[in-house]
Amino acid sequence: MPTFPKTEKLCKRDFIQTLFQQANSFSCYPLKLLYVPIQAMPVPYQLLVSVPKRHFKRAVDRNCLKRRLRESYRLQKHLLPKNLPKGYALALIYIGKEKISYAKISHCAQWLFTQFANAMRKIIVFASGSGSNAERIATYFQEKRTAQVSLILSNNPQAGVLARAKRLAIPTVVFDRQAFYHSSVVLDLLKAQQPDLIVLAGFLWKVPEALTEAYPNQIVNIHPSLLPKYGGKGMYGAHVHTAVIEHAETESGISIHYVNEHYDEGNIIFQAKTDVLPTDTPDTLAEKIHLLEYEHFPKIIEQLINQTTS
Structure with a gap:
């Protein structure tokens, strides 16, 4: 991510010089697209376009280009801001030396916008129940804008997570045992989506080996106990808390x-504890566990996402 002074705006000349030095960007010669802090922007645009006049035969070409690029940005606004960290804007700068046609530079800009729109790190969530964890993960990344829950899959057509996903405008797919265990339907869907991480958030079926082999160390699960205690088949939700x-x-x-081919036996990434009081019931313990889930699960997912893309 580009670094700029946080307390002052740069004049446009200094600003552009600073941009030229940034390596973390999307490039399609002779253009570079990157994101910068809004507070450092010399002009109040969500998209700053900087193409020197000398590279156009007529000033009108330059002005038309800027209008067209900003219009193109607005047309893709429903995609691009999701990929921008909060408080940042886009800068599109010319890095060439030769004169260039309106058509060529416009084509490069369109390609850059598409690349940027597709660069969001993708999380796919599997859930079987109400979806409170799935919603917490989705809203966390909607605020962070460093990744997105791009799809929610469920084995339960009545699952509450489907209503939550609809409210959050997240696509959903419901599948059955045939599709999950006896065909490549789900695996083909995952391959088409190209997720950076697959998250099980209250998903009750054992993941088939075809998926764990295709995505080693890319599928994570959260379990409501301190594994290896109270794990395994049938140990979920209230069953775990009652046993505790x-x-x-x-x-x-x-x-x-x-997640590996066995229930709750994959390598542990993170654990958090809470006291169990003599007065606790399975319900009160569940409330404590939910608080830990909501606090830690999105943050650990973010850490894993950053590791896979660093």
């Missing part, structure tokens, strides 16, 4: 782990 209470445990928590 019945065994008089003094602490419980969450485990975020990679």
